[in-house]
Amino acid sequence: MSKKVAKRTPPAPAPTPAAPPAVGRRRWPLVLLLLWVGAFAAGALAWWLVGRPFDPLAQAAPPPAAMVSLPGGKFRMGTPDSERDGHFADAPDHEAEVGPFRIDATEVTNAHFAEFVRATGYVTVAEQKPTLESVRAGLPPGDPDPPDEVLVPGSLVFVPPDGPGKHRVDQRFKWVPGACWKHPEGPDSDLRGRMDHPVVHVCWADADAYAKWAGKRLPTEAEWEFAARGGLAGKAYVWGDEGPGDGGAWRCNIWQGDFPWRNTGGDGFPRTAPVKSFAPNGYGLYDMAGNVWEWCADWYRPDTYVTGSRKDPAGPDSSFDPTEPNPTLPKRVQRGGSFLCSDGFCSRYKPYGRGKGDVFSAASHIGFRCAANP
Ligand SMILES: [Ca+2]
16 A cells, blocks of 8 residues: 655745835935925025015015194203314304294104105115206316216215224215115115114105105104203203213113224114114104214204294294305204214204205215194
8 A cells, every 4th residue: 555645835935035125216216306396495484584676665564653732932042162173053052032933853754755665656865966056066166077977876974994094084984885774884785674773864855755755744843843852951961971981881872882983882872773763852852863864954054043033933034054065065964973973072962962964966875853832
């Protein structure tokens, strides 16, 4: 009997171990893609934050500018002793009287000026090619006309010199093509983070046009000084007699350090400051000392306080400045001083301090505020 031998089924071959997934090889493209997307997103974010053009006209509209109503009255205008800047003629002191009026609590900001430009399409003088008339007005009679190629839009920008020494005004301010209210230091600068700073690079006509659009007007010089004194009489500053930095806390935005080359920015602001950065004066008005010079309605003359009227003085009928090569260069009064003032150089940020400006000129430290009838 034959023994049946069971046929053995050969064992199934052991399953071939699966090849380890090619994790590295398959995911590299994905990783590279993610890295590329991440780098692109980071670049786009950086551009969005700091690199994209900044359009002040595309920003949110600010709340209306607050105004303060003042009763007017008699006050002591000017100073008994004009200090080192005698040609600015802030003496003699004398009794003056102004009627009731209203005045902006702050300087006109970039945000408010943008509202004006958005509504009207207004183009400031600094954004236009200078007229030959405006340039000729500042030249001594007989000087030749400037060549046409230098007549380009621009404005005066304060640029500190490299080191100490005597520097003429024209060595501290540079004519910068393309500088204007939207580009305070020139074409590569903008108003990012500065919409609440005072507008600068505005000529008198620009300030006057804004005021008319807003249903207001520029303050007279007398109104401005009445407002700046804040109800105080005979005080050195708009806040009283303490020095601007006494006690360690600065009371206004002026210059600290060695003018014009080294600004320590001790008050926190080497250039313009946002309005309301310092305490208001007794009438609730901000920046009546320092920050930016403010255009007034009056023509400038050095003898205004000698010959002018004492009641609601509106200034002379025309300007005259004997310190100019062309003394009839039309100039208007400016008040309040700026971030470039310091007791060692320009103390005209005091309430009686007078400034003056060629009506065709704008600069990086000149702005304005408005007034209105009651
Ligand atoms: Ca300052």
